[in-house]
Amino acid sequence: MKTDLDKFKFRDEEKAKNILSKIEEAEKKIKLMHVCGTHQDTLVRHGLEPMLKEVGVEIVQGPGCPVCVTTQREIEEMIKLAEEGITVAVFGDMINVPGEERKLSDVRSEGGNVEIVYSVDDAVKMAEKRDEEVVFISVGFETTVPTTANIIKKEPPSNFSILSCNRVIPPALEAILEMGEVDLDGLIEPGHVSTIIGTKPYDFLSERYNIPQVVAGFEPLDLLMAVWMLLRQVEEGRSEVENEYGRVVKKQGNVKAQRMIEKVFEPTDVKWRGFPVISDSGLKLKEEYTGYDARKIYSDILSPLRDKEFGEPEGCLCGGVLRGVIESKECPLFGEKCTPEDPVGPCMVSREGACNIEYRYG
Ligand code: SF4
Structure with a gap:
């Protein structure tokens, strides 16, 4: 122990x-x-x-x-779903990431159903208890994907779905x-x-x-x-x-978790914030699970976003930070116009973001 x-x-x-x-x-x-x-x-x-x-x-x-690599388009998708009255279940940090005009937290304060959850299980329980559509915003790398895959494999209620923003490293x-x-x-x-x-x-x-x-x-x-x-x-x-981390990491990794991911998800090309589209760097639900794919279920609601171009928040240099090209403090907005209380970009929102960490301890 x-x-x-x-x-x-x-x-x-x-x-x-x-x-x-x-x-x-x-x-x-x-x-x-x-x-x-x-x-x-x-x-x-x-x-x-x-x-x-x-x-x-x-x-x-x-x-x-x-959270930081999630794109403006994905943030707008979350906001759009919440604006249309769908319950959006999301990890805490995400509600404060600025979209083009507002954040999920703004939609919530206007009465939208944006719920903070601590795991995908919480979102499923919510769907089981409520007579309404619940979309879990699935954000995370390979670490968190097996749990989501496991839930989907168990066939949760039909009013539950996920918006996959998952990526692989x-x-x-x-x-x-x-x-x-x-x-x-x-x-x-x-x-x-x-x-x-x-x-x-x-x-x-x-x-x-x-x-x-x-x-x-x-x-x-x-x-x-x-x-x-x-x-x-x-x-x-x-x-x-x-x-160096041999006490936990094995050469073959966690094979059971890898199989679970492969059963439910397949690789897809996806854009990362600050990057162009990266081949096979995202995960989407396999054909047999499209009944849980929020992008398919709500394609009508999300269609206005499809051909829209999304830029970064004005003056935000998160892209450069995420590519290792600049340090957080080199962004002119750091600590002035952009703080954890009033963030401009996601790197200041998430507790895993370079700007947020630099602001708290730097
Ligand atoms: S300080 Fe704020 S605006 Fe500048 S890169 Fe970081 S998050 Fe983006």
């Missing part, structure tokens, strides 16, 4: 100093990217970011916050490397996602783009070790996928 003592084992100051001095001895300047809000939280909250910068390691956050990493905007020496892979997919889905990136990768846990020592492992790969001219 895990205890708090396990946690402190990974926050040992002496060990941290040892790893940092080894990184410093290497006297190498490297730039790394991670794709995980929890990694960003650890890096900023524990002050690792400036310490690593001092010894030549810069780490940028990529598209690792599921490896194609987005390929897009980052293919675009080549940021000169990266290595990737820190997300522990939660890797628990499900394992380490194999990252192999092609190292083979094709000669990029070192390390799957890392979320404690400060996990991240320092991951940086040290990547630095060693760089020094030794290796490009492979290594696993």
Whole structure:
């Protein structure tokens, strides 16, 4: 059983100093990217970011916050459904993400049925109890998709459906490397996602783009070790996928969860905020489950949005933040016009967003 003592084992100051001095001895300047809000939280909250910068390691956050990468079109879809009187069940952060003119929270304050849920199960229970249509806004990466898939497989009531905004991580990493905007020496892979997919889905990136990768846990020592492992790969001219988080992540991942996803969902091309359409980076319900697909069920309601172009909120540079091109503080709106209380872009809304984390701890 895990205890708090396990946690402190990974926050040992002496060990941290040892790893940092080894990184410093290497006297190498490297730039790394991670794709995980929890990694960003650890890096900023524990002050690792400036310490690593001092010894030549810069780490940028990529598209690792599921709320942040959700597009304006998807936000507008949610708002449209709620405006039409359909109950929209959504994770808390999402209701404050600004759409073109307003947020889900505005629709709620005008009497719209926007309900905050903590899991897809809550949304199903809501549908079971109520005589109304309930749409669950399914946002998240590979970590949360198996639970949604499991629910759909069990055939929930017919007044329940999902609006899939789910995405998968490896194609987005390929897009980052293919675009080549940021000169990266290595990737820190997300522990939660890797628990499900394992380490194999990252192999092609190292083979094709000669990029070192390390799957890392979320404690400060996990991240320092991951940086040290990547630095060693760089020094030794290796490009492979290594696993620092072996206590949780296995090479094959969680096969049962992977099968559950494959049974219910199939890959689809989808746009990410700040990115063009990325092939096979989204998940849509398979044909046999279209009875639960809100985009099919409510296609008439959503059709006015189909051919509309959506821009980013005025002045918002979330796209650049999500591609690792700029840091949050480089956005002129940061902390002035854009704060967690009055956010302009999603990176300031979500607690996994780089701007929100920087604002709280930076
Ligand atoms: S500070 Fe606000 S407006 Fe600027 S990038 Fe971050 S979320 Fe977007």
